[in-house]
Amino acid sequence: MQSLRGKTVLITGASSGIGQATALEFARQGARLLLCARRLDRLTELTPQFTEAGAEDVLNIRLDVQDREAVAKTLADLPENWRTIDILVNNAGLSRGLAKLYEDDPQNWEEMIDTNVKGLLYVTRAIVPGMVERGSGQVINLGSTAGHQTYANGAVYCATKAAERVITEGLRIDTIGKGIRVTTVDPGMTETAFSEVRFHGDKDKAEKVYQNITPLQPEDIADAIVWAATRPAHVQIQTMVLTTIDQANSTTFNRRS
């Protein structure tokens, strides 16, 4: 097992859900946390929790991954002692809407593609050159079971996660021989604000998604991410697909009636 003590981990979308749980798990390992989110105040609120858990240091940065220029500038201008990123966790992502493709609001598509695909690319483009230069690093992207199998009314969300899977594969090929490990962690149904965001804040609708089922928790995914990060340096975990015991694939669930 590799120690993460003093390693610098950049996590996007760190202010809630899987990103927040992942930050906490890396904190427990004694890592230095470079946490990015649109809500800086929320990151600030969480900082004591990460420090108490054992983070060696925490730097919070306001970052909207959709904004190409801001991503390039912010990450190029990091303080000197935060420029060596050992592990990049491309976690920021969202779903918007659940509707037939031919009836959906194109604004939903823009948000999902801009965050899940373009945002991941912008951050990767800013961070990976440093890893290549140093000959070491790890990129952990958040995919989904939705990237393996398309479900009804989710064509564009599923497409963004299929794109993530292919981009991860491409990055792994392009960085071969550079000492960089490239991993995708692909959860199924996980109880976060995911459904509330998908349904534009409709809590009742969101709650129904997790009814009569035991969903994964953000901590389950964080655990898998940190496991992939702590394997010996020569071990590259390529793909981890995680579901609750009540989910077989993107469309097959066991709901207790």
Ligand code: 8X3
């Ligand atoms: C999340 C998985 O099936 O809830 O990416 O859309 S699902």
